[in-house]
Amino acid sequence: MRDAVTTLIKNYDVVGKYFDRNAIDNLKSYFETGTARVQAAAAINANAAAIVKKAGSALFEELPELIRPGGNAYTTRRYAACLRDMDYYLRYATYAIVAANTNVLDERVLQGLRETYNSLGVPIAPTVRGVQIMKEMVKEEVAAAGVANTAFIDEPFDHITRELSEQDV
Numbered sequence: 001m002r003d004a005v006t007t008l009i010k011n012y013d014v015v016g017k018y019f020d021r022n023a024i025d026n027l028k029s030y031f032e033t034g035t036a037r038v039q040a041a042a043a044i045n046a047n048a049a050a051i052v053k054k055a056g057s058a059l060f061e062e063l064p065e066l067i068r069p070g071g072n073a074y075t076t077r078r079y080a081a082c083l084r085d086m087d088y089y090l091r092y093a094t095y096a097i098v099a100a101n102t103n104v105l106d107e108r109v110l111q112g113l114r115e116t117y118n119s120l121g122v123p124i125a126p127t128v129r130g131v132q133i134m135k136e137m138v139k140e141e142v143a144a145a146g147v148a149n150t151a152f153i154d155e156p157f158d159h160i161t162r163e164l165s166e167q168d169v
């Protein structure tokens, strides 16, 4: 599991180089956004359960077939599994936000996930839609907590989206 700083150190150590201009710019931007990242984590923590619930409701309102007979989130067990997955995405996205790095998502969440989803018939496109709905809700919460520029919130949610949507070659 890596964060922005350990990743940078690793890359420079491999070639035995001191931090150059590029690395310094990277470090600067990491530390400049540090406070906002921590504020975001606090805002998410205070609202996590509500965000998951609201995002789930919005998703099922938009795609009601998911919770109708034959839908993948139909039955209480599968409905709960779907919201639990949303909660996983939110929690690990928060870790990635603090780390300023998506490595934790690759290692703990995304590895083998598409295969699991495919074998269980969990539909990818609606899952991705759920992740995107959640992203927008998180950005609203974080903005409401006083963070002016919430663009950095996009990265982990978009990373999940990209990795899940990736087509087999």
Ligand SMILES: CCC1=C(C)/C(=C/C2=NC(=C\c3[nH]c(/C=C4\NC(=O)[C@H](C)[C@H]4CC)c(C)c3CCC(=O)O)/C(CCC(=O)O)=C2C)NC1=O
Residues within 6 Å of the ligand: 066, 071, 072, 073, 078, 079, 081, 082, 083, 085, 086, 088, 089, 108, 109, 113, 116, 120, 122, 123, 126, 127, 130
């Ligand atoms: C921390 C990393 C991690 C992730 C990400 C994870 C996901 C995950 N989601 C699963 C199931 C599931 N995931 C969903 C999710 C959905 N169905 C829908 O229609 C919606 C589109 C969507 C919610 C947005 C559902 C319904 C199941 C149960 C499927 C079944 O058992 O038939 C399963 C199969 C095992 C289980 O049911 O627990 C895994 C492993 N597990 C992990 O440990």
